[in-house]
Amino acid sequence: MAAPHVLALPFPAQGHIIPLMQLSHRLVEHGIEVTFVNTEANHTLVLDAMAANGAGCPSLDGIRLVGVPDGLAEGDDRKDLGKLVDALSQHMPCYLEELVGRIEASGGTKISWLVADEGMGWAFEVAKKLGIRAACFWTGSAAFLASMLRIPQLIQDGVIDEKGWPKRQETFQFAPGMPPLHTSHLSWNNAGAPKDQPAIFQLVVRNNEAKDLAEVTVCNSFGDAEPAAFKLYPDILPVGPLFADVQFKKPVGQFLPEDARCLEWLDAWPDRSVVYVAFGSFTVFNPHQFEELALGLELTGRPFLWVVRPDFVAGLSKPWLDEFQRRVGDSGLIVSWCPQQQVLAHRAVACFVSHCGWNSTMEGVRNGVPFLCWPYFTDQFQNESYICNVWRTGLAVVRGADGVVTKEELSGKVERVIGDEGIRERVGALRDAARRSIAEGGSSHENFKKFVELLIIP
Template identity: 85%
Template structure:
C-alpha cells in the first residue's frame, strides 16, 4: 500500500536514531530503518518533509483511498481500518489507449512477443526515475546475456550515465534477435502478454500491482522510497518473487542476476502463489468484492459532495 509513514518532524531530516528491523503490525513485512522511504534518494530531506506533511494532511481528509486490495495487505488495513482499498486499478481494460506515458511507446515489442513461446521472456524495466552508472548497466546487460533467455529491456535515453554507445551496439549485435531493447513500452500490455515469464524491476507500487494482476513472478531490484517495503511484501509476505543482492561494492553482478532469473523461473511454488494472488485480486474487483464495494462507497461520497 502506498500509505503514509509516520516520521518525527522534530528531527533534523528524519535520519533513524537506531539501526534495527521493526514491523508496523502483524502480517506486514519487516523493515530495517535503513530502508525507510526517505533514506534512499538524493533529495532525502525533501522526501522526508513530504511524508510528514502528508501525515498532517491526512487528518483533514474525510476518506483515504488507495490502489491496493484487502487480501494483499490484511495487516495494514487492520492497522488503518479507515483507508479504503479500491484496487488493483487499471484505466483501460481493453488497452485501447496509452495511459500516463512519459515517452512514446514502442508497440513493435508486442509483435516481437507474439512470435515467442509462452512464459519465455524476461521483461526488464525500471520506470521513469531509476538511473544506473556505467558499470551497473553493463553488469545488467551481461547478466541478461548470460541467462540465455529472450528478454525485453526498457532503456530510457537517460537510464545510464557514462554509457558507451559502441559498447551497447556491440552488445546488441551479440544478443541479436534474442533480446529487444526499447526506450519505452506499453507496460500493461506487455505484462498481460502470454510470453512474459518474469519481471525484473524496481518494485514501485503501480508496477507491483500490474504484476499481481497478471500473475507474473517478480525479480526485485529496488532503487529508493517505498520500493524496499514493496520488495519485502513480494519476497517475504506473498513470496511471489526473489530479490537481487548487491556485492560489497554495491553492484549487482551478472552472475547474481542470471542465477536469480533461473531460480525465479524454476520455482513452482512461486508460480502457484502468483496465480493465487491474481485470483484474490480479481475477486476483489469483481461484483461483490471488497475493492468493488469500496469503490462504490467512494463514488457515492463524491456524489454527496456535488
C-alpha cells in the same frame, strides 16, 4: 442536477500520474467530469507522448487535461525531489486557486471535489479555503502510508530522531503480516541526495497533518494483498489494482511514447519464456552496472525485453551497446518505453526484473508474473519486502561488496525465480485474489462504488 466535477491533482511524477489517471477514467465511466491538473512541464510531456501514440486531443472522453506552473525555472532538474517539493509548496497553491477561479469564471461546471495525491498535502488546505470537498488519493501500498503515519510513534520508540534519521540499525514490523522494514530503508531517507532529506521529511510530516482535511483516503491496493495494513488503518479504502480499461487503450499520462512493436515481438515466443526488465521512470544506472545487467541477460540464454529510457544511463559506450545488440540478435529487444500492462498480460512473459515501484508491483500481481526485485529508492524496498517476505512471489538480487549486481547473480536469480514451483503457485493465488477484488461484488469493486457515491451525493 449537473454531474459532479472533480479536480484531479497528482504529485508531478510518472508513477503518481498514471494511477490517478486510471482512477479518473473509472470516475468518468460513472458520469463524473474530471479536470486533470499536471504541472506545465509534465502536461507537455503527456500531450507529446499522446500525439506520438495517435491520441493528441487534450480532452479524453470526459477528462480535460490542463497544466499549471510548478514554480521551477525552465532549466531546473525536476528529478531533484528536494528542489521540486520546495517549489510546489511555495508556488502551486496560488496557481491552483487561479485555475479554480478561471474554470468557474469561464462558465464551466463548478468544481465540487478535489481528489489530490497525498504528496500534495498543501492542496487540501487550498480546497478548504475555497469550500471544495476533498479526497486523498494514495498511489502506494497501505503499508507505505502506514510507515509515514507512524512517524510520531517511531520517534517516541527511539527508532528515528526528530529529523527522521535512524537512531539504530534494525528490522521491524508495524504489525504481524506487514512487510518487515529495515531502518536503512525508510522512504524519506531514500528519496534522493542526503542534502534533500530535511525538505522531504518535513513534507511528509506536513502531508500527514494536511491529509486529515480530506473526507476519505483511497489507495491503489486490495484487501487480500495487505490485510494487516488495512486492519491497522481501516479507514483507508483500497480500490485497486487500478487500470483504465480492460483493452488498455485509454491514455494514462505516459511521459514517453510507447513502443508497441514489442507486443508483436512477444507473440513469436513460447509461453513463459521471456524475461521482462523495466526500472520505471526514476532509476538511473552507471555504465558498469548497465553492462553487468546486459551481460547477465545474455547469460540466461533466454529471450528478453528490456526498457531502457533515454536517461537511464549516462556515459555508456555506444560501440559496446551496438556489439551487445549484435550478439543477442533477435533474442533481445531493447525499447525506450512500452505499454507495460499489455506486456505483463502477455502469455510469453516468464518473470519481471523490476525496481518494485508500486504501480509495477500491482500490475505484475494482477497478471500473475513472478518478480526479481531490484529496488532503487523510496517505498521500493518496502514493496520488495512484500514480494519476497510476505507474499513470497519473487526473489531479490544481492549486491556485491562494491554495490554492483553481477551478471552471475542476475542470471542465477532469473533461473531460480522462473523454476520455482512454489513461487508460481503463490503468484497464481495472489493473481486470482486481485482479480476477485475488482470483479463485481469484490472488495475493491464495492469500495470504489462507495467512493463514487460519496462524490455524487451533494
